[in-house]
Amino acid sequence: MRVLVYVDSPAMVQSSVAIGRALESELAAEIAVLVVNSARHQADFPPEFTVYDLGQLEDSQGLKDGRRRMTGAQIVRLGLLILFSPLVLVAARRGQSKTQTLDEIQHAAARGRSSLRGLFSRFQLIRDARSIYSTWSSVRRLGTFLGRVKPDLLVVFEDNIETLTRVLVETGRRMNIPSVVVPYTIPNPLEPAMNLLGSPQHAAGKWVERGASFFKSRWVFHFQGRGVLRLSKIRAIAMESMDLSVPEPWILNSGSAAAIALDSEAARESYLDLGFPGSQLEVVGDPAGDQLHQGLSNRARLRVRTSEENGFENTGRPIVVCAFPPDQYRGTKTGAYEVPSFEALVAAWMEVLLEVSEQANVLVRPHPRLDPGLLKAYESRHLRITWQPTAELVPVADLYIASISATIRWAIACGVPVINYDCYRYRYDDYEKASGVITVFSRDDFRETARRFFSDGSFAEDLRERQRAVMGKWGLVDGGFARRFAGLISRIALMREANRSSRAAQGLPL
Numbered sequence: 251m252r253v254l255v256y257v258d259s260p261a262m263v264q265s266s267v268a269i270g271r272a273l274e275s276e277l278a279a280e281i282a283v284l285v286v287n288s289a290r291h292q293a294d295f296p297p298e299f300t301v302y303d304l305g306q307l308e309d310s311q312g313l314k315d316g317r318r319r320m321t322g323a324q325i326v327r328l329g330l331l332i333l334f335s336p337l338v339l340v341a342a343r344r345g346q347s348k349t350q351t352l353d354e355i356q357h358a359a360a361r362g363r364s365s366l367r368g369l370f371s372r373f374q375l376i377r378d379a380r381s382i383y384s385t386w387s388s389v390r391r392l393g394t395f396l397g398r399v400k401p402d403l404l405v406v407f408e409d410n411i412e413t414l415t416r417v418l419v420e421t422g423r424r425m426n427i428p429s430v431v432v433p434y435t436i437p438n439p440l441e442p443a444m445n446l447l448g449s450p451q452h453a454a455g456k457w458v459e460r461g462a463s464f465f466k467s468r469w470v471f472h473f474q475g476r477g478v479l480r481l482s483k484i485r486a487i488a489m490e491s492m493d494l495s496v497p498e499p500w501i502l503n504s505g506s507a508a509a510i511a512l513d514s515e516a517a518r519e520s521y522l523d524l525g526f527p528g529s530q531l532e533v534v535g536d537p538a539g540d541q542l543h544q545g546l547s548n549r550a551r552l553r554v555r556t557s558e559e560n561g562f563e564n565t566g567r568p569i570v571v572c573a574f575p576p577d578q579y580r581g582t583k584t585g586a587y588e589v590p591s592f593e594a595l596v597a598a599w600m601e602v603l604l605e606v607s608e609q610a611n612v613l614v615r616p617h618p619r620l621d622p623g624l625l626k627a628y629e630s631r632h633l634r635i636t637w638q639p640t641a642e643l644v645p646v647a648d649l650y651i652a653s654i655s656a657t658i659r660w661a662i663a664c665g666v667p668v669i670n671y672d673c674y675r676y677r678y679d680d681y682e683k684a685s686g687v688i689t690v691f692s693r694d695d696f697r698e699t700a701r702r703f704f705s706d707g708s709f710a711e712d713l714r715e716r717q718r719a720v721m722g723k724w725g726l727v728d729g730g731f732a733r734r735f736a737g738l739i740s741r742i743a744l745m746r747e748a749n750r751s752s753r754a755a756q757g758l759p760l
Contacts, residue, residue, distance in 0.1 A: 251277055251743060254401035256418055257285040258304070260618040262407045262434060263294045264639055265537040269405055269432065269735065270299055272537075276736030282399060304414075307395055382488045388417045389492065396425055402743055404429040409505035411480060411489065411496060412442075419505050420494050426750060428508035428742050432537060435656040436517070436680045437502035437524060442480065443473040444676060451482040471500050498525070508742050511735060513539070513659060516683065516724045534734035535726035538641035542664055543729040545645025553646045557611055560634040567632070568610040568648040568704070572603060573640060574625060575653040576617040578674050587674060588692060593624070595673060598693045600628040602700055603651075607632035609704040610648065615640050649703055654678055662686065663725020667703070667713040671696045684724060686717025 253273055255266045270281035281299045285291055288303035295301055392414075404422045406415050409431050419429045446452040454470045454477030469486050470477045479486060480499040489495045498504040501524055510526070512518050513536035521531050536542070545552055557565035577592040589595050603612050612633040616622050625635050636643070640657050644650060650661035650668045654676055661668045668687040672678075673696075681687040690696050703710050721727075726734075 251279040251403070251739075252282065252399070252401045253279050253403050253405060253739070254282045254284060254396075254399060255405045256415065257283055257291070257407075258413065258415070259286075259407075260291070263291050264641065265407065265432065265434065266405075267295060267299075268537040268540070268731075271296070272540075272732035272735055273739060274298070276732050277740065279739075282401065284395075302395075302399075307391055381482075381485055385417065385485075385488055385492060385494070388414055389421055389494075392418055392421045393425065396422060396427060401427055402746065403427065403739060405432060406430075406507075407432055407434045409496075409503045409507055411499045411505075416489075416494055416496070416505060419507055423506045426746065426753075428746055429506070430739065430742065431503050431507045431510045433503060433510065433512065433517070435502070436520060436659075436678075437504075438678050438680065439471060439500035440473070440678060441676070442500060443471050443478050446478050446480075447473060447476065452479045453477070454479040468497070469499055501525075508745070509738060511738055514663065514723060514725045516720075517659075520680075532738050533726065534738055535728075535731040536660070536663075537731060537735075538660060539663075539725060539727050539731040540729050541639075541641045542645055542660055542725075542727045545642060546664055546727060549645055552642075556613070556638075556643070556646050559638075560611070560613060560636055562611045562632065562634070564611070564632075569646055570603075570606055570610045570612045570649045570651060571640075571643045571647040572599075572612065572614045573650070573652040573655045573657050574599065574614050574616045574620060575655070575673065576619045596624050596628075599671075599673070600625070602693065602697045604628065604630060604633060605697065606700050606704070613638075613643060615643060649700075651700070654680070658684075658687065659724055662717060663721055663727050665714070665718040665721040667710070667717050669696065669699050669703070684717070684720055686713055686720065688713070 251273075253270070255269060257263060257266045266283060270279075270283070273279035274281060282302065283295055283299050284302045284304055285295075286304050288301050288306075292301060401422075404418065404427055406419060406429055409415050409419050409429070419431075422429055469480050471480065472478075481489065486495075486499075496505045503510055504524075504526070507530070510521065510531050511534045512521065512531055513533070515533055518531050518533050522528060553569060554565045557567075557569065579587070579592045579595075587595075589598055603614065606612055607630060610632070613636050614625060614633065615636055615638065616625055622635060622637075629635055641660060644657070644660045644666060645664050647661070647664075647666050650658070650666045651671065652658050652661075652668065653671050653673050658668050658670060658681060662681075662684050665686075668681075668684075670681060670687050670689040671693075672689055672691050673693075675691055677691075681689065688699055690699055703713070
């Protein structure tokens, strides 16, 4: 069996290695990895993995030969889209009447901008055409690549309408190559809605909503009294024209994957609440689950070793692990945020963490996208910045601190109390049912909760007991991930072969 794992983020590298090794050991599978920027991560993968670089597919794999050509229907649809995209964009201008639209075109002509090039530039036609071509080119390249590599199955960490994962999953499905999604985050339509709310390209006025109603996909999301479009207007139409869309673009992973491999029963309940069919969902545990299990099994020894390796003199102190959040200020309106800049946010966090370090050894694990220099200046005798994998740190922690991070699931599954400081005030309800997670929205509440954890023993013990009461529902930390995941992959592979045999018997292409 040959399995291709797609990795487009540093946060997914460790999980991809765990998945590959699980399938190697359980099924003797051959593992290939398609990665963005392989040079950066080449050393992270075992030498027996075959690593392909997404940006070098054509050069390194000779994919310039045998490219797939567009069908006649695709040419017609894309030609019409490019031809009428200026009118689509004009009509889609939020809050404008037909008269205002005509006035805008007349004023453009009066200012000498009615030349073909000027008109096209005004309505971003060139940019839209490039975006459309890029999407079509991705379909072509990935189709040729999959035809050369011939994987039996694809593993992705999300099926996201915004990214290449959607193209990869759908292209694979058309070639009878099933996909399995191993989610690294919790799907929540509020997350993209909040990020896109202020974008003019995603504003959905009445004309956009009327146009979107022609498609089966629910492109428009109503949030805070406004309609928001999941993709820009032209990209949404392009995805529909190429049959790459999904019925629920706002819900992550709602595409055509053969299965979604979940980490817990809590995750399964969330997916069922979002309308996913139960037959698509299977609880197998987290790829990091076996590592978490080993950490819990050797907790006492690892606590001492972790403290020593990070230069803490007193290895008997409590350990606090903090997953420091990324910078979300760039390109967003900061009016709803508590502090005006990311630098001020760093100072607010570190002020509290330095106070905590008076009672405990504090390990701060920066987000992969974060410049470590921003935090390094705050290191002290009992506070260290570390790049040690989070899955190694969580099992040794007495308290876990994060901001709406997906890694909070690991802490719950390990029975570790959590302070979830929602510093960007997204107010997601992902962890409302986890009674050992305390969510706060201000630095004063953050400071007070952290202080109380170390000053009020009954409060800390109650939080621990509440977390332990739900830990089994939030993860399968028992060392059985490899076996369960391999079982899921085997069943999907058998269904694929049965489908191929059925198509062959009917004389259909495989």
